[in-house]
Amino acid sequence: MSTKLNEEAQAEFKEAFTLYDSNKDGRAEPAELGNILRWLGQNPSSSEVAEIIRDYGSNGAITIDGLYNYLGRKVVDDFDEREIIEAFQVFDKDGKGMVGASELRHILTNLGERLPEDQVEEMLRQAVGAGDGVISYEPFVRNMLKK
CATH class of the missing domain: 1.10.238.10 (EF-hand)
Incomplete structure (x- = not known):
């Protein structure tokens, strides 16, 4: 069970x-x-x-x-996704569902269950790609939970 x-x-x-x-x-x-x-x-x-x-x-x-x-x-x-998105909302100062890549790097490497820098870099590379350094965190969370 x-x-x-x-x-x-x-x-x-x-x-x-x-x-x-x-x-x-x-x-x-x-x-x-x-x-x-x-x-x-x-x-x-x-x-x-x-x-x-x-x-x-x-x-x-x-x-x-x-x-x-x-x-x-x-x-x-379901719980993890909701909980993680709520945590991101704390860092979403303007409420647009976005967080800066540098801020996300800091969160992932320094808060809670810290991730290794190389893993964070790969995650950010996939999330940002050739973008402007800002990440829409809801799709980011869903994508990471699928892996």
């Missing part, structure tokens, strides 16, 4: 899984997974359901552990 989810969340996810695992084989097929996720308040498309099964399941279905892994990752990713 994923350690990213607390016991209460795991119990809720297991309840949904058990409710919609129609043949009680411990595996949710695409239609069942779609129903599980809708019961949990999400509204996935059929292609999103297929992607989840491809990434977290096997043989066209997902187990409860696969569901825990997916939802644990989703909860953490």
Whole structure:
């Protein structure tokens, strides 16, 4: 089981899984997974359901552990993205969603979990490219979390 989810969340996810695992084989097929996720308040498309099964399941279905892994990752990713963007907003003096590359370098190498200078340089090179040294931080955060 994923350690990213607390016991209460795991119990809720297991309840949904058990409710919609129609043949009680411990595996949710695409239609069942779609129903599980809708019961949990999400509204996935059929292609999103297929992607989840491809990434977290096997043989066209997902187990409860696969569901825990997916939802644990989703909860953490959603929280991390929101939290990181809120941190950037502190440095966004004019509220335009932008931060200077030099300021970002300082943040990444000196605050919180410090990153190595070479890693920061590569991140900035990808984010700024041939630009004016200003980075739109929301796409930057999303791109970094994908890696």
